[in-house]
Amino acid sequence: MGNLFGKKKVTRITEQDKAVLQLKQQRDRLKQYQKKITLQLEKERELAKHLLKDGKKDKALLLLKKKRYQEQLLDKTENQISNLERMVQDIEFAQIEMKVIEGLKVGNDCLKKMHELFxxxxxxxxxxxxxxxxxxxxxxxxxxxxxxxxxxxxxxxxxxxxxxxxxxxxELPEVPGEELPEVPEQEPVREKERVKKKADREMLAV
Missing domain, CATH: 1.20.5 (Single alpha-helices involved in coiled-coils or other helix-helix interfaces)
Incomplete structure (x- = not known):
């Protein structure tokens, strides 16, 4: 029966598309890590408060040092995310530039062909x-x-x-100047027919 819905359009994936996809995946993983660290820092801060209330100052201080180190990691993660996003934007913009250049090339070829005509x-x-x-x-x-x-x-x-x-x-036809001829009367014809009929009767009587 054939394919009733026609052939599916094949999308051509370039190396640039693959690179953009990988960069976005790395960015998303870093954001998940960033969210996880942020939640952990909030818990550790609350835990440090409880330790201070319990008179465990040394443990609270050690926990706050650990928290500070993780905050520094969080800052580095933020920078890495910014770098990845910037790189994605650069690649996508480069793809747009390539399409513009290809369009200009096609336009120049058309102009050359048109100029060749004249x-x-x-x-x-x-x-x-x-x-x-x-x-x-x-x-x-x-x-x-x-x-x-x-x-x-x-x-x-x-x-x-x-x-x-x-x-x-x-456009106008000429009008005739002479009078139209008169139509002769039919009486002589009728007289001849009457005489012929009379002669026929006399011959029959003989």
Missing amino acids: SIEEVERIMDETNDAIEYQKQIDDMLAGSLTQEDEDAVLAELEAITQEEADL
Whole structure:
């Protein structure tokens, strides 16, 4: 029956994509570690308070030293997370730049092919023809704007009237001047038929 839903689109994973994925996974693990240390530091601080209440100052001091060391590790973890995120952003931005460069390359290739269709001489010829057409249209516009003299206007109107009259003469048919001939009466034909019938009767009587 074939595949009713068509072929699935295959996504091409590049080495840059793999690198970004690995960096994000490392960042997420560091964030989980950071969260775990933060919760532990809060517990150790509460425990140090209880030790002081119980008069165990040395143990509370030792616990606070341990807490301080873990806080330093937490700061280092924060820096590492920042570095990873910055690296991810740099790689993703580099990918965008590559796509832009590829787009520019395709655009340049298209422009080169378009330029090959027209040489400099061809473009100059087209521009000259365009300028001539613009100048011709300007002359027509100047005439229509009233730059003709009154004598020219009268001549134009007279020519228009003559053309209009010629068109009218071509369209109307000529009217005949002679009278139509009269149609002869049918009486002689009827008289001949009557005489023929009478002769036929006389022959039958004989």
